[in-house]
Amino acid sequence: xxxxxxxxxxxxxxxxxxxxxxxxxxxxxxxxxxxxxxxxxxxxxxxxxxxxxxxxxxxxxxxxxxxxxxxxxxxxxxxxxxxxxxxxxxxxxxxxxxxxxxxxxxxxxxxxxxxxxxxxxxxxxxxxxxxxxxxxxxxxxxxxxxxxxxxxxxxxxxxxxxxxxxxxxxxxxxxxxxxxxxxxxxxxxxxxxxxxxxxxxxxxxxxxxxxxxxxxxxxxxxxxxxxxxxxxxxxxxxxxxxxxxxxxxxxxxxxxxxxxxxxxxxxxxxxxxxxxxxxxxxxxxxxxxxxxxxxxxxxxxxxxxxxxxxxxxxxxxxxxxxxxxxxxxxxxxxxxxxxxxxxxxxxxxxxxxxxxxxxxxxxxxxxxxxxxxxxxxxxxxxxxxxxxxxxxxxxxxxxxxxxxxxxxxxxxxxxxxxxxxxxxxxxxxxxxxxxxxxxxxxxxxxxxxxxxxxxxxxxxxxxxxxxxxxxxxxxxxxxxxxxxxxxxxxxxxxxxxxxxxxxxxxxxxxxxxxxxxxxxxxxxxxxxxxxxxxxxxxxxxxxxxxxxxxxxxxxxxxxxxxxxxxxxxxxxxxxxxxxxxxxxxxxxxxxxxxxxxxxxxxxxxxxxxxxxxxxxxxxxxxxxxxxxxxxxxxxxxxxxxxxxxxxxxxxxxxxxxxxxxxxxxxxxxxxxxxxxxxxxxxxxxxxxxxxxxxxxxxxxxxxxxxxxxxxxxxxxxxxxxxxxx
Amino acid sequence: xxxxxxxxxxxxxxxxxxxxxxxxxxxxxxxxxxxxxxxxxxxxxxxxxxxxxxxxxxxxxxxxxxxxxxxxxxxxxxxxxxxxxxxxxxxxxxxxxxxxx
Numbered sequence: 001x002x003x004x005x006x007x008x009x010x011x012x013x014x015x016x017x018x019x020x021x022x023x024x025x026x027x028x029x030x031x032x033x034x035x036x037x038x039x040x041x042x043x044x045x046x047x048x049x050x051x052x053x054x055x056x057x058x059x060x061x062x063x064x065x066x067x068x069x070x071x072x073x074x075x076x077x078x079x080x081x082x083x084x085x086x087x088x089x090x091x092x093x094x095x096x097x098x099x100x101x102x103x104x105x106x107x108x109x110x111x112x113x114x115x116x117x118x119x120x121x122x123x124x125x126x127x128x129x130x131x132x133x134x135x136x137x138x139x140x141x142x143x144x145x146x147x148x149x150x151x152x153x154x155x156x157x158x159x160x161x162x163x164x165x166x167x168x169x170x171x172x173x174x175x176x177x178x179x180x181x182x183x184x185x186x187x188x189x190x191x192x193x194x195x196x197x198x199x200x201x202x203x204x205x206x207x208x209x210x211x212x213x214x215x216x217x218x219x220x221x222x223x224x225x226x227x228x229x230x231x232x233x234x235x236x237x238x239x240x241x242x243x244x245x246x247x248x249x250x251x252x253x254x255x256x257x258x259x260x261x262x263x264x265x266x267x268x269x270x271x272x273x274x275x276x277x278x279x280x281x282x283x284x285x286x287x288x289x290x291x292x293x294x295x296x297x298x299x300x301x302x303x304x305x306x307x308x309x310x311x312x313x314x315x316x317x318x319x320x321x322x323x324x325x326x327x328x329x330x331x332x333x334x335x336x337x338x339x340x341x342x343x344x345x346x347x348x349x350x351x352x353x354x355x356x357x358x359x360x361x362x363x364x365x366x367x368x369x370x371x372x373x374x375x376x377x378x379x380x381x382x383x384x385x386x387x388x389x390x391x392x393x394x395x396x397x398x399x400x401x402x403x404x405x406x407x408x409x410x411x412x413x414x415x416x417x418x419x420x421x422x423x424x425x426x427x428x429x430x431x432x433x434x435x436x437x438x439x440x441x442x443x444x445x446x447x448x449x450x451x452x453x454x455x456x457x458x459x460x461x462x463x464x465x466x467x468x469x470x471x472x473x474x475x476x477x478x479x480x481x482x483x484x485x486x487x488x489x490x491x492x493x494x495x496x497x498x499x500x501x502x503x504x505x506x507x508x509x510x511x512x513x514x515x516x517x518x519x520x521x522x523x524x525x526x527x528x529x530x531x532x533x534x535x536x537x538x539x540x541x542x543x544x545x546x547x548x549x550x551x552x553x554x555x556x557x558x559x560x561x562x563x564x565x566x567x568x569x570x571x572x573x574x575x576x577x578x579x580x581x582x583x584x585x586x587x588x589x590x591x592x593x594x595x596x597x598x599x600x601x602x603x604x605x606x607x608x609x610x611x612x613x614x615x616x617x618x619x620x621x622x623x624x625x626x627x628x629x630x631x632x633x634x635x636x637x638x639x640x641x642x643x644x645x646x647x648x649x650x651x652x653x654x655x656x657x658x659x660x661x662x663x664x665x666x667x668x669x670x671x672x673x674x675x676x677x678x679x680x681x682x683x684x685x686x687x688x689x690x691x692x693x694x695x696x697x698x699x700x701x702x703x704x705x706x707x708x709x710x711x712x713x714x715x716x717x718x719x720x721x722x723x724x725x
Numbered sequence: 726x727x728x729x730x731x732x733x734x735x736x737x738x739x740x741x742x743x744x745x746x747x748x749x750x751x752x753x754x755x756x757x758x759x760x761x762x763x764x765x766x767x768x769x770x771x772x773x774x775x776x777x778x779x780x781x782x783x784x785x786x787x788x789x790x791x792x793x794x795x796x797x798x799x800x801x802x803x804x805x806x807x808x809x810x811x812x813x814x815x816x817x818x819x820x821x822x823x824x825x826x
Contacts, residue, residue, distance in 0.1 A: 691824075691825045693822035693823055693824050693825030694819070694822050695818050695819070695821060695822060695824065696749055696750075696752075696818060698824070699748050699757075700749045703745055703748070
């Protein structure tokens with residue numbers, strides 16, 4: 001149904017940004033700016049919760065809440081509206097984006113205290129919220145792309161916020177350009193969708209004459225073949241692959257992940273909001289939104305799963321060797337995003353979104369906690385110079401503890417449920433997007449190994465920061481540059497030891513709230529197999545909410561069977577029959593086979609074991625030797641940046657400079673213009689002699705001219721020009 | 726033998742050519758002028774010849790007009806020459822070469 005309140009969600013932060021930019025700049029009053037910024041996001045949060053959870057709201061019925069603002073483009077069959085739609089998927093997203101965003105805004109008011117560009121920071125942050133919410137609530141591809149680009153822009157502005165640091169500007173450019181490469185894929189995907197379906201909208205809106213592209217694809221009963229050629233065939237698989245290229249850019253997957261670690265040059269609240277909780281999950285959001293496309297493209301799903309798993313493991317191996325606290329978290333983010341894509345690639349879209357939500361909670365918590373640590377340590381970011389902070393920063397310590405347990409996958413914390421769900425779905429994945437059953441076990445193994453590494457490196461980070469000897473007191477530690485550390489030199493010129501201190505309430509209260517969310521947040525998605533262990537049958541809220549809006553993977557044929565028509569498990573997504581949401585999916589034991597339940601419980605036990613093992617290993621190794629040097633190749637991130645420089649960037653640079661600039665721009669274009677000038681000059685130099693002032697020459701020319709005319713008539717006769725009839 | 730028309734025309738052509746050559750090749754301004762007069766008279770001769778041979782009086786009328794114009798032009802031209810001579814003290818036409826951009 002239409003509800004004009006929906007646009008308030010995106011326009012409140014926009015208004016906040018405008019007010020802070022124009023008025024905040026004059027006033028320069030931190031309280032005013034902070035209130036406007038946080039207030040704007042608070043408005044969005046309240047409206048989002050209201051619209052999602054009221055009777056008949058987005059999360060309580062199958063009918064989305066629409067808000068058609070205006071018809072933006074209508075050319076022939078191409079129709080793109082500036083229209084918002086909150087269905088269950090975007091409603092869920094809007095809820096956690098606004099609430100986590102609000103907490104981060106509050107934290108940032110404390111973190112950015114006394115910063116020169118306070119108004120600028122919050123104007124950009126609010127602008128980011130506007131773009132992100134536009135992305136989430138858009139009802140068609142083009143408006144989503146507007147939000148997509150907007151978050152990319154704000155990411156650039158915020159990473160490069162410290163304008164006096166060259167590395168910040170470089171990182172901002174790197175982020176934007178790498179994203180651009182992905183955006184190419186996204187736009188091609190949108191165009192191909194329009195070409196194949198005649199529409200780019202997600203929803204059917206008969207009142208406005210808009211049909212849904214996703215419904216059209218969902219309605220196709222035939223599925224693309226599971227071959228490599230399908231990628232280039234120009235059908236649904238091509239769309240899926242192109243969209244995934246866009247997602248890989250935005251969500252930092254191989255090969256376009258290189259911008260995210262460098263993006264840590266921005267202020268920590270930016271890293272928390274943009275590069276952990278919200279922007280980087282936009283790729284996952286887009287894939288789940290287009291689940292109808294992916295469930296018709298098994299090759300694409302296979303590619304997504306493989307890249308997700310590879311990225312997860314790859315980033316985890318790098319994260320274990322980093323010495324900057326924010327870099328560890330950055331690679332951790334890349335790794336967890338890999339999990340989400342792995343889930344999407346195997347058809348477990350709900351599990352992916354579940355992990356997005358819990359990851360937002362604990363990753364924002366970890367980033368904000370690290371911000372608190374950095375703030376308390378007077379902008380020291382190198383783990384090798386920390387240690388023993390737990391008695392100086394107790395609240396930060398306690399909250400980071402919950403974040404650490406959550407990401408490692410210890411029950412009952414949030415990360416356990418979502419990560420375990422993904423691992424279970426990987427193990428039990430059908431043959432739709434995998435060539436053979438061995439693949440699902442192999443992918444599960446990669447996921448489990450990543451989980452182990454995650455626990456190890458997070459434990460390493462915690463141990464090096466909060467336990468052990470207070471290394472920041474040791475003056476003999478050379479003022480050596482850490483390999484990737486970015487620290488504020490101004491505070492360390494005199495080598496004086498600053499006492500670390502706990503952060504003010506503006507920073508610790510959001511930490512506490514996020515810690516609570518990380519602890520209990522997992523209970524929205526307790527699977528039947530685990531809940532029934534203790535005799536409870538809790539509703540798997542997240543599954544029930546999101547199940548109707550994601551497409552299902554069709555039952556694939558068993559190995560060896562001739563290709564048959566796939567059997568669809570449910571109707572295509574987005575039925576708008578207004579049926580109530582919490583119709584309990586039949587949770588009785590009858591719908592879950594005993595062996596499935598048993599296997600799931602066993603796997604959950606294995607997950608717990610892996611997490612515990614990882615923590616144990618981390619403690620044993622790093623408690624005793626916190627400064628253990630990790631393998632150089634991992635610390636130097638497999639030299640990927642250097643490889644890109646040599647293989648891609650420098651050739652393009654050289655080609656542009658030598659070829660395009662020197663040969664074409666200066667040689668051809670400028671040469672052409674110079675040549676025109678030269679021709680005119682030379683011509684003039686010759687013709688100048690016609691008017692030399694030499695009178696006898698004039699006389700001669702007059703005579704010659706007269707002779708020519710007479711000669712013409714003498715030769716051709718007086719009637720030659722019909723002048724004399 | 727009686728004089729043929731073609732003889733008159735040939736004489737007229739020769740006179741005209743001599744006059745044209747003189748205009749180009751002579752450096753003395755007065756000499757240039759005399760050559761111009763020579764060209765005009767050559768044309769007059771042509772007109773008279775045709776008028777006589779075709780017994781048409783129009784040719785002689787035209788000669789009148791030509792002579793009038795020649796006289797007027799001579800008056801004006803000599804006036805210009807005298808002015809230039811006063812300024813330059815020279816009757817060489819090459820010294821008056823400032824008619825250029």
